[in-house]
Amino acid sequence: MPHPPDDFSREDDSLARHRSTLRAGFAMPELPAQAPRRRAPMVAAGIVALLGAVLWADPAWHTQRYATAAGERQHLTLPDGSDLTLNTRTVAEVEWHLRSRQVRLVDGEALFDVTHSTWRPFVVRAGETTVRVIGTAFNVRRADPRVTVTVLRGRVHVExxxxxxxxxxxxxxxESFNGTLTARAAPDPGAAIAWKDGKLMFDRTPLAQAVADINRYRATPAVLTDPALGRLQISGVFDSARTDALLDLLPSILPVAVRREANDTVRILARSVVR
Structure with a gap:
């Protein structure tokens, strides 16, 4: 004989009906199908691509600026063992990149003796001229708009x-000058680095260029009063630390006179003008 339903059965039936009503009114959204786990390989690929882009860009991670005053020279040994010697009135910025070593010659002249490195080339930028080497010794002089590169040992690529x-x-x-690059022989490359030993070396050098070189070693300039005097030529080896003596010597070498002003400026005149 069946038993009559108790109170608990009636409560269960009532809750079941309420659950059905709640599910119909507040249906849960369907969860999307779970995609295969590919995040880790994609992240790894992104990191590799980023590293490749950084290496390609070759950013500088350290830069050091060096400058010499009139009459001063400075010798540096770089962390890679390369030697860098700066001439008077020279400004250079040494940059360490991820995959290269670079120097920007802002002004003046520098002698480089580069330690060999196959995977980290050495690059010198002087204005619009670029010198690329692996291991060699060479001199770069920047006197805008002219840049001169002289090789003492090894090989360099100039562009x-x-x-x-x-x-x-x-x-x-x-020599790079006004958009033209010209190569020539340098029978005596030592002449290009005579400055390293404190010498000014002229070989049929126009006086205008010689005076420009002299002025790099002086606090006050020597001035040519007549541009025509600049075409006169001078030869000889002189002490770069004694430019006053060199200027006083000029009248015995060329048809010029030297006049000193109160502010220590030296004027170079045609001898006929003084007479």
Whole structure:
């Protein structure tokens, strides 16, 4: 004989009906199908791509600026063992990049003796002229708009803004001037670095250029009063620390006179003008 329903059965039936009503009114959203786990490989690929982009950009992670005053020279040994010697009135910025070593010659002249490194080339930028080496010794002089590169040992690749390029070996030089790159022999490359020993070396050098070189070692300049005097030529080896003596010597070498002003400026005149 069946038992009559108790109170608990009636409560269960009532809750069941309420659950059905609640599910119909507040249906839960369907969960999307779970995609295969590919996040880790994608993140790894992104990191590799980022590292590749950084290496390609070759950013500088450290930069050091060096400058010499009139008559001063400075020798530096870089962390990679390369030697850098700065001439008077020279400004250079040494940059360490991820995959290269770079120097920007802002002004003046520098002698480089580069330690060999196959995977980290050494690059010198002087204005629009770029010099690329692996291991060698060479001199770079920047006197805008002229840049001169002289190789003492090894080989260097020189390129200017126009894209013209030349490969130089020992006893060769290249000059970039007004968009033209010209290579030539340098029978005596030591003449290009005579400054390292405190010497000014002139070989049929126009006086205008010689005076410009002299002024790099002086606090007050020497001035040519007549541009025509600049075409006169001078030869000889002189002490860069004694430019006053060199200027006083000029009248015995060339048809010029030297006059000193109260502010220590030196004026170079044609001898006929003084008479």
């Amino acid at each position: 200017d803004a126009s894209g013209d390029a030349v490969l130089l070996t020992a006893r060769q030089a290249a």
